[in-house]
Amino acid sequence: MKRTHHCNELRPAHVGQTVTLSGWVHSRRDLGGVIFIDIRDREGRTQTVFDPSDLPADLFARAEKLRSECVVSVTGKVRGRPDGTNNAKIATGEVEVAVTALEVLNMADVLPFPVDDPEVAAKVNEELRLKYRYLDLRRPEMARNLRLRSKAAIATRQFMDEQGFLEVETPILFKSTPEGAREFLVPNRREPGTFYALPQSPQQFKQILMVGGVERYYQLARCFRDEDQRADRQLEFTQVDIEMSFIEREDIYALIEGLLKRVWKATLNADVPIPFKRLRFEEALNRYGADKPETRFEMQLADFTGEFRSSAFKVFSGAVASGGVVKALNAKGLAGATQGQIETMTEYARSFGAKGLAYIKVENGEWKSPIVKFFNDAEKQALIAKLGIEEGDLILFAADQWLNACEILGKIRLYCAEVLQSQGKLTIDPNRFDFLWVVDFPLLSFDKEQNRWYSSHHPFTAPVAEDVPLLKTEPKKVRGQHYDVVVNGVELGGGSIRIHQPDVQKTIFEDVLQIPPEETKLRFGYMLEAFRHGAPPHGGIALGFDRLCAILSGTPSIRDVIAFPKTAKGVDLMTDAPAPASARQLRELHIKSSDGKS
């Protein structure tokens, strides 16, 4: 037998038993006469003792040769530690195993980076961690993340099963639907010049499943998007994909609240209060400057459009005159912001097309600002009243079209919070989870360059029933039956009630989105046809499972909750994928590469 107990199991109650532990050499302390070796497995670690007075010389000699991360199996007797030598840092710290037999299952080369010291290991260059991912995964932090992810997946499946959902797998080899994210194409060997595409999401299949009478579908679905990556975006990722028939928005809210409550309980033993708050899209932008508001701190935006409509400060009154708004934010206690910090904020504003960033520093009872000389008393009083201006505050302004002004200050709000946190002036409890729904999104957005409307979410989103008459007259005012679930400023997922009437869907495609009928037929014909054969009303949602796990694990990067993630350029540093294909493979696939490499 290679193991009788795992390495986080032995307690004083086991004293006297003969046990066998298997695992990795976590650390070795060779005192010359006696050697202590901590054996580590995925559960924890246990100290073993090699005492030469009890051991054959050759066994002791082999123990002397062990080094970090060798794989061993040791047998010995559990005993209590001598007085004063307990180790309170580990769960097995009251006992040790007096070794009588050692089997070296495998030696290990010297490590490229340490895995035993959490503080050092956490700082190791990620490039190195990814190249030697198998070592990285041995670190307790990473092992914990994988375990958390597994627990979250199991809790999801149990909950969805209890709620009567069927897990249905949908194809990975799908058809290109050239709208939305760039897709990965897979050449078809059987017919030159034709391609599959990997799905960006199972969206169309899950709707078809509703037409197929499944009624309640879910899947932990792998999705693929060939877009540039971020800390929270990978080329391939997993979403909890859900679709239900005969429901309204409220049913989805209740389902997801129940699901997230279950997942948080199962993984962190945390109690998530439900129901979640709800914020209208417009309100989220007006108050937090984002459609995924971070609500764990206040610092809300205020509106001064009315107050500055006829201001002597032309930047503000001019913005209002051209249909824009004036918004402001009070970063309490940030009057001491450095020039560099102000510059960073100004860059945020510029990246949204603003010319600059107006601000007021309130220091020594004075308003220090290049613009305050343009303000009259009424304007100043309005600022004081609405923003609660006090000594030490930093006031920041955005004057622009509504969405832009909100988003500029939204970005700056988050940046200010970061700075205030680093200065110890703002504390955000890392164990606090602020869930909320963002609702009442506009169904459509206008693309100025192409002079046409496009779907804010996707073209299958149903309009709010009472807004349907506005579709052809005032598209801007039509609200979609769309909803996003947000936690701590992270968009965890989104979904909608779908259009199930073929005529409404056709109107959206052809009249509103102005996709030519023949193209509609080519791209979505099978869906429209399916909807003509008895499509139930339905709706659904997709949750970003990697993001969910990252939140649970308390890490900002989803790479830390994916066993084998890719770099920003889409490279797997361990396997070196992607790699050139052989000439023979290309020939079979009827592919000619134009880069000259193959």
Next chain:
RNA sequence: GGGGGUGUAGCUCAAUUGGUUAGAGCGCUGCCCUGUCACGGCAGAGGUUACGGGUUCGAGCCCCGCCACUCCCGCCA
């Protein structure tokens, strides 16, 4: 596609204004050590300063190029 950051020993980092032989801790190797758990002590090895150019009497440091990683914008229906 664009902007910012990083790259020095196996790992984490330092190196004054451009100035001697590029240092430290950990790790590694050897020796010593019977109660350590960040074991301790002594000694030692280990460097194309990512890479390619340039300026200079002299470059880890300045300039140009390039590569990798990373953060952000664009993009992500």
